[in-house]
Amino acid sequence: MKYFKYLKNSSSFYIISGLAFGLAVLSLVAIHRYNNSLRDTLNTVESINLKEDDIKKEITQIDTLIKYFQDNFGVREKEINSERLILQALDDMKTHLNNASINISRFEEAPGVRQLSVEIKIPVNGYRTIIDYVNYIESFSLPKFRIKNLMIIKEETGGVVLDIQGGFVIPLKANS
Numbered sequence: 001m002k003y004f005k006y007l008k009n010s011s012s013f014y015i016i017s018g019l020a021f022g023l024a025v026l027s028l029v030a031i032h033r034y035n036n037s038l039r040d041t042l043n044t045v046e047s048i049n050l051k052e053d054d055i056k057k058e059i060t061q062i063d064t065l066i067k068y069f070q071d072n073f074g075v076r077e078k079e080i081n082s083e084r085l086i087l088q089a090l091d092d093m094k095t096h097l098n099n100a101s102i103n104i105s106r107f108e109e110a111p112g113v114r115q116l117s118v119e120i121k122i123p124v125n126g127y128r129t130i131i132d133y134v135n136y137i138e139s140f141s142l143p144k145f146r147i148k149n150l151m152i153i154k155e156e157t158g159g160v161v162l163d164i165q166g167g168f169v170i171p172l173k174a175n176s
Contacts, residue, residue, distance in 0.1 A: 082114045082143070082170045082172065083107060083114070085142065085143055085170055086107075086114070086116050086143050086168045086170060089140055089143050089145075089168055090102070090104065090116070090118070090168065093118075093120075093137070093140075096136060097120065097122055097133065097136075099122055099123055100120050100121065100122035101120070101121045101122070102118060102119070102120050103118070103119045103120075103121075104116055104117065104118050104119075105117040105118075109172070112171055112172055113169050113170065113171050113172060114169075114170055114172055115167045115168060115169045115170075116167055116168045117165075117166075117167040118145075118165075118166060118167050118168060119163070119164070119165050120137070120162075120163070120164040120165075121161050121162070121163050121164075122161065122162050122164075123159055123160065123161055123162075124152075124160050124161070124162045125160070130152065130162055133162060133164075134147075134150070134164070137164060137166075140168070142170065143168040143169055143170035144168070144169050144170070145166055145167070145168055145169075146166050146167060146169050147164060147165075147166040148165050148166045148167070149163075149164075149165040149166070150162075150163070150164055150165075151163040151164075151165075
């Protein structure tokens with residue numbers, strides 16, 4: 001009977017200490033979860049800070065590119081002078097292909113694009129020269145040069161002429 005009396009007197013102590021232990025465990029679990037949440041938040045903030053630097057670099061590159069187009073091509077946000085861009089590309093082509101005969105037609109508009117048909121005849125002396133000229137012509141990106149026909153013609157005098165038919169194409173600004 002001594003045990004029963006002992007258990008009866010000490011049961012309240014065991015219940016109170018059990019409740020205290022349970023509250024301590026629950027508070028430790030809550031603190032652990034809160035710590036993990038804070039760590040995740042800190043990692044997210046650090047990631048945002050790293051991305052902020054990358055975004056600032058990209059914005060600087062875009063601003064530099066816009067300034068380049070504004071200064072060299074006369075491109076403004078409200079109006080793109082597509083004819084001017086095409087004529088400047090044509091002038092660059094004439095400078096680079098100094099032995100070429102370049103014939104152009106008039107500007108035409110197709111759905112969503114403005115184009116200028118161009119025929120280039122240039123003497124070549126080897127396969128590597130042909131590849132270099134074609135690579136140069138295909139390197140235009142604004143405006144894009146589309147090759148429609150490519151011929152290699154052997155002349156009666158023994159020379160070889162590269163005949164490229166195609167044109168400069170630039171997209172028109174979509175109506176808002």
